[in-house]
Amino acid sequence: MKEVNNTWTTVIKPKERLLQLDLKELWHYRDLCSLFVRRNITTQYKQTILGPLWYIIQPLITMVMYMVVFGGIANISTDGIPQPLFYLGGICMWQYFSDCLNKTSSTFTDNAGIFGKVYFPRLVVPLANVLSNLLRFGIQLVLFLIVYAIYQIWIIPGGIHTNGYALLLPLLVLMLAGLALGFGILFSSLTTKYRDLQLLLTYFVSLWMYATPIIYPLSTITHPKLHFLMSLNPLTGIVEAFKYGFLGAGEFSWGLLAYSFCFMVVLLAIGIVIFNRVQKTFMDTV
Numbered sequence: 001m002k003e004v005n006n007t008w009t010t011v012i013k014p015k016e017r018l019l020q021l022d023l024k025e026l027w028h029y030r031d032l033c034s035l036f037v038r039r040n041i042t043t044q045y046k047q048t049i050l051g052p053l054w055y056i057i058q059p060l061i062t063m064v065m066y067m068v069v070f071g072g073i074a075n076i077s078t079d080g081i082p083q084p085l086f087y088l089g090g091i092c093m094w095q096y097f098s099d100c101l102n103k104t105s106s107t108f109t110d111n112a113g114i115f116g117k118v119y120f121p122r123l124v125v126p127l128a129n130v131l132s133n134l135l136r137f138g139i140q141l142v143l144f145l146i147v148y149a150i151y152q153i154w155i156i157p158g159g160i161h162t163n164g165y166a167l168l169l170p171l172l173v174l175m176l177a178g179l180a181l182g183f184g185i186l187f188s189s190l191t192t193k194y195r196d197l198q199l200l201l202t203y204f205v206s207l208w209m210y211a212t213p214i215i216y217p218l219s220t221i222t223h224p225k226l227h228f229l230m231s232l233n234p235l236t237g238i239v240e241a242f243k244y245g246f247l248g249a250g251e252f253s254w255g256l257l258a259y260s261f262c263f264m265v266v267l268l269a270i271g272i273v274i275f276n277r278v279q280k281t282f283m284d285t286v
Contacts, residue, residue: 104184
């Protein structure tokens with residue numbers, strides 16, 4: 001008789017430590033992650049007339065609104081930078097962060113049906129949300145660069161002073177993704193039991209934008225205590241570094257970037273601990 005091979009290909013076991021992050025297992029499920037990425041991209045505008053053009057239309061409409069309300073009516077300074085460039089740069093960075101945060105914050109509730117039927121590392125889903133939003137960010141960044149080129153070449157030649165700090169863009173995007181992922185998995189873990197936190201997060205994200213130098217430069221905050229409070233926002237240093245690198249205006253600080261990076265690391269650690277703890281029993285509460 002032929003000998004039967006009883007070797008297991010996959011062994012599912014509980015995590016021994018709450019902070020345990022099996023990167024090897026996540027890499028093993030990279031194909032599943034890519035499937036989730038494609039799903040997120042194709043379903044977002046699947047039944048719309050303009051489709052992916054909304055990636056361009058939305059920031060343009062938002063930019064015009066900011067120019068009318070904050071640049072025209074409120075007359076808020078943009079540090080001498082043309083308003084379309086100043087607002088569009090902030091919109092690109094903020095839109096990526098907020099989209100990642102909003103989507104990852106509902107990981108458990110939106111995917112309860114899948115999680116209850118088949119096993120795979122649950123972190124694959126929020127990671128796929130962060131990666132799929134890179135496409136939108138890339139398109140909006142290209143739009144920003146086109147507007148930048150128009151101003152730099154035809155409207156005010158040589159008037160915008162880009163510098164070497166623009167090369168920090170990959171790091172800045174990585175920090176945005178890490179912060180969004182950390183906050184997202186933290187809120188997704190809490191909303192399995194407290195659903196009203198999802199509604200609170202919607203208002204919180206809307207208000208958070210006004211506490212971030214998106215529609216105004218940090219230099220306009222002259223009160224020392226208020227300036228310090230603004231600096232406690234982990235997004236402040238990232239957004240200011242982006243504008244300083246590409247537009248030559250703003251307050252660049254290695255200290256603020258180091259603070260944002262450390263904040264991201266601690267937040268991810270806390271988020272993973274709570275995420276690992278909740279994923280064991282979340283099906284009982286969702």
